[in-house]
Amino acid sequence: MLGRLNHVAIAVRDIAAASKLYRGTLGAEVSEPEALAEHGVTVVFITLPNTKIELLEPLGPDSPIAKFLEKNPDGGIHHICYEVEDILAARDRLLNSGARVLGSGAPKIGAHGKPVLFLHPKDFNGTLIELEQA
Ligand SMILES: CC[C@H](C(=O)O)C(=O)SCCNC(=O)CCNC(=O)[C@H](O)C(C)(C)COP(=O)(O)OP(=O)(O)OC[C@H]1O[C@@H](n2cnc3c(N)ncnc32)[C@H](O)[C@@H]1OP(=O)(O)O
Numbered sequence: 001m002l003g004r005l006n007h008v009a010i011a012v013r014d015i016a017a018a019s020k021l022y023r024g025t026l027g028a029e030v031s032e033p034e035a036l037a038e039h040g041v042t043v044v045f046i047t048l049p050n051t052k053i054e055l056l057e058p059l060g061p062d063s064p065i066a067k068f069l070e071k072n073p074d075g076g077i078h079h080i081c082y083e084v085e086d087i088l089a090a091r092d093r094l095l096n097s098g099a100r101v102l103g104s105g106a107p108k109i110g111a112h113g114k115p116v117l118f119l120h121p122k123d124f125n126g127t128l129i130e131l132e133q134a
């Protein structure tokens with residue numbers, strides 16, 4: 001079911017400073033910040049030869065990133081995103097297996113304009129998994 005690793009997401013307090021670090025110190029290609037109010041994040045993507053790094057800064061009062069940073073003050077790896085060929089078939093397979101699909105279970109549109117779903121970290125070795133329609 002799982003396709004390529006689409007991105008690894010890192011929660012940061014200051015996305016401008018983190019972008020400068022990746023662009024300057026690490027010499028990486030970093031996109032411009034994009035506010036995704038419906039997800040409570042400001043996001044940039046760092047393009048790598050084989051995948052991307054997603055930097056996430058809290059946006060708004062109910063951001064999941066703000067809550068994550070309360071427990072992880074220095075930031076850190078927030079989630080990993082796998083591509084799937086058919087996100088609805090993937091969702092149904094996961095639900096049938098007893099795994100928790102977060103939210104209503106209906107995919108939302110993510111930063112790449114594709115449908116995404118999230119799976120509860122407690123069901124997957126303490127790792128928040130995002131699935132994105134390939
Ligand atoms: C979609 C746009 C963009 C894209 O790529 O396209 C993004 O990726 S946006 C990313 C931000 N959106 C989300 O993260 C949505 C999914 N997340 C959630 O629904 C929540 O954050 C959830 C359910 C993972 C946790 O929320 P909750 O309010 O329950 O917070 P708690 O601190 O109470 O967490 C409960 C429990 O889970 C552990 N936890 C929380 N976040 C993570 C994490 N990122 N990785 C691993 N574990 C996590 C937390 O420590 C708690 O464990 P406990 O042992 O009870 O302390």
Ligand SMILES: [Co+2]
Nearest residue numbers: 009054081130
């Ligand atoms: Co993501």
